[in-house]
Amino acid sequence: MNITDLLKKDTIILELDSNSKASVIDELIEKLNQAGRLNDKEAFKKAILAREEQSTTGIGEGIAIPHAKTDAVKTPAIVFGRSSQGVNYESLDGQPSHLFFMIAASEGANQTHLETLSRLSSFLMDNKFREKLEAAKSEDEVIEVINDKEREEDDDTEQDTSEGSPEATNLLAVTGCPTGIAHTYMAADKLKATAKEMGVTIKVETNGSGGVKNRLTSEDIKKADAIIIAADTKIETERFKGKHVIQVPVAKGIHEPKQLIERAMKKDAPIYKGDSSSSKSESDDTKGRSGFYKHLMNGVSNMLPFVVGGGILIAISFLFGINSADPTSDQYNRFAEMLNTIGGGNAFYLMVPVLAGFIASSIADRPGFAPGMVAGLIAISSGVEGADGGSGFLGGLIAGFLAGYLTLGVKKALEVLPAMFDGLKTVLLYPVFSIGITGLIMLLINPPLTTLYTGLSSWLQGLGDTNLVLLGLILGGMMAIDMGGPINKAAYTFGIAMLDAGNLSFIAAIMAGGMVPPLATALATTIFKDKFTQQERDAGKSNYALGAFFITEGAIPFAAADPGRVIPSIVVGSAVAGGLTMLFDIGLRAPHGGVVVATLVEGNPFLYLLAILIGTIISGFLIGFLKKDLQKE
Incomplete structure (x- = not known):
């Protein structure tokens, strides 16, 4: 089966109207639905968003591949969308995405369909292929570019089946992602292509939606010098006992294949000692999460x-x-x-x-x-x-x-x-x-x-008012330092513990602090327009909604683009919001923030909103004053 058996002219959008991640997803889903490929549009969207919550499908290099496998799909299909100006899709490299392939796999999709979908993911690793897609002027031209690539790959497969020189180091790799459709095969292809350029022999096992492919045999493992595991899903690791094993997220297999192969060649990884000691055998890449x-x-x-x-x-x-x-x-x-x-x-x-x-x-x-x-x-x-x-x-x-x-x-x-x-x-x-x-x-x-x-x-x-305000300042500020990272989670975990113990004040301060970063960046892009790009101003508008629903992560793109100015600014505002909620003696019975719990505030709800508003204004103006005009930059 060819990719163009799943991608038709009626599922191609040459120029997307969308300017945000959420609207891109909606526009692509609507195109699929209009083409009659879905049973239930809302259920399919829910599946797509569930996959995005696991990790962004914006893989970098201008590509995003939102995908889902669900019975909400009537007919397996692909929808292609293109944005010439680019959309902030929360990509792994922080850059705008221009090419969007939304993959709709049905729950009962056969192996042929799954292999076709995974082949598309592999093709997108080719720079020339992406350039041709960006330059295509019609739906027919998009179809022809993909067909040409398939013919080219078929020819390459017949002419060249080697994976490296026989004298080279023997490496093995395993790739896997939660849904097993896109990232699994992209990482595998990147590792194989890079190994071939370096003259290294490598065999890659893929743990995809259709099951394990190219499974590593006991003989392969016995001969191997090192194993690279690039996966975000459970991989059978006991078979690698006694070998040097590098364990990293699947995204590193896509974006850092050369570094991983070089490390494996140097055997720069601990020896895996089996399940009982797995915590001691993890590589440097996972120490931060181990x-x-x-x-x-x-x-x-x-x-x-x-x-x-x-x-x-x-x-x-x-x-x-x-x-x-x-x-x-x-x-x-x-x-x-x-x-x-x-x-x-x-x-x-x-x-x-x-x-x-x-x-x-x-x-x-x-x-x-x-x-x-x-x-x-x-x-x-x-x-x-x-x-x-x-x-x-x-x-x-x-x-x-x-x-x-x-x-x-x-x-x-x-x-x-x-x-x-x-x-x-x-x-x-x-x-x-x-x-x-x-x-x-x-x-x-x-x-x-x-x-x-x-x-x-x-x-x-029993802490006095002064000490409570100080604690509120600390907890509120912690919510903005890494916005969903370890420090943010530590504050949230503490708030839950106190809520469980019957104290409602701490969680209120934490929720207020978590709402400030997206609201402050939204306010800054509205008032200080000359200091932000059009794309940032568009993202800022959506941050009003994200902040209102306690989605702190909406501020991450702004913080990543200018951490020296943005992070201190939002930490100050979040800290003030947390301190004020303590000063105003506010409590919250729900472990969540935003408008959904506005009526559940213990104390004066208007003072709670005032605390958030003051924190937002402080952070928003700090960002605006500290950032330079685009022309000066």
């Missing part, structure tokens, strides 16, 4: 749906009255009680166990999940008279790490058993020993942890 922070963020990210969904449901129940969930109160409302039960009695109840379970599974893989969940449940049972909620968030953190590392110890201890017991380890021995030992330890340490946790919460709640 260890304590990696495990913590795995727990937090999986816990957040329980926190956000449960918290907002609880907050909505309070709209019927603060005691509306209490059957003995005059305010009692059955629907409000149901919302409160779902949000507080169930979603919030699972928050700490889920946190602990996923921290433990990040450390010890699947065997760590059960002991982590059980330890988390023990953490929220106090063991101390008069203390509700046990050791809460603090206990959950300790439970997760305790369960994870203890499970690793159990796995290590059971390695001495004969191979005949391997089948029993996972289903019987690991769970019995890890759950039992972790549970016993948690039952012993949870009462003192509960006392510590309740004491810490009481101390924070």
Whole structure:
């Protein structure tokens, strides 16, 4: 099957009207829908946005490949759109995107369709191919450019099947992305093409939507000098035990193939020691996301749906009255009680166990999940008279790490058993020993942890006004330093912990601080137009909406383009907003910001909005005063 069997003239847009990522996605989806390729436009859009949340499909070099595999697709198809002025698509290299290929794969797409879609991704790695697409003056010319490229590739395949010189270093690579349609094959082709230029032998296994292709054999692995894993999805790694293994995100396989191959040739990577010691065998590229922070963020990210969904449901129940969930109160409302039960009695109840379970599974893989969940449940049972909620968030953190590392110890201890017991380890021995030992330890340490946790919460709640304002300044500023990164997440995690302990003030300060960066950049682009490009001004308009819905990341493109001026400016405004919410004694019952929770504010909602507005104005004018005019730059 050829690419042009999926890309037709009725799914080509030679000049997009859109000037933002969101509008590009809408315009491409609308084109597919008008062409009759979709069953459900809204469901397809939801699938596309879900893929974007995993990582941007703006791969850099002016290309974006939004894609999804869903039953909302009637007929597998490709829609092509082109923007001569470029669109800020949050690309990996920070540059505007000009060429857009939206891939619509049906849930039951056959192997031929999937291979055709992946071949398009490979073609886009060719600079000359992209230049021809940019220069095409009609839909027919776009089709012809793609057909010519397919014929050229077929000829190359027949004439040249070598992957490097026989004398060269033997390297292996594995690529994979969450959906397995685009990035998987782009990274594979980049690695193969670069290796060929360098005279290096390489074999690349792809873990795509259609399954594993070009699988590495035990003989391949035995001969290999080093292995490159460029993947954002789970890869079978036990087979690489004893080999030098480099582990990086799939994007690095696309953008840094030469550096990865050079590192592999020098064997500049630790030797992989197997699952039980995988945390010690990761490369330098993943150290920033490994260890304590990696495990913590795995727990937090999986816990957040329980926190956000449960918290907002609880907050909505309070709209019927603060005691509306209490059957003995005059305010009692059955629907409000149901919302409160779902949000507080169930979603919030699972928050700490889920946190602990996923921290433990990040450390010890699947065997760590059960002991982590059980330890988390023990953490929220106090063991101390008069203390509700046990050791809460603090206990959950300790439970997760305790369960994870203890499970690793159990796995290590059971390695001495004969191979005949391997089948029993996972289903019987690991769970019995890890759950039992972790549970016993948690039952012993949870009462003192509960006392510590309740004491810490009481101390924070008892801080004087001056100290609370200072803490609000710090927490608000942290939300703007890296906008979704480790510092931002640390502040948010602290706010959730305090919300779980019953303190509503800290999360209010954090939410206010998180709204300021996108709103401030929007304000700056509106008032100081001469200091921003047309593209930045267009992005600024969308930041009003992003800020209003607490999407802090909307400010990232501005911060990346001019970090020395933008980041200090937004940190100051966010800090002021956080401090003012503390000064105004504002609380928030939902672990989310923006207009969706505006009616759920404890205290004066107008003062809360005033705090955000003041922070926004301060940051917006600081950005405007510090940035230079475009002509001067």
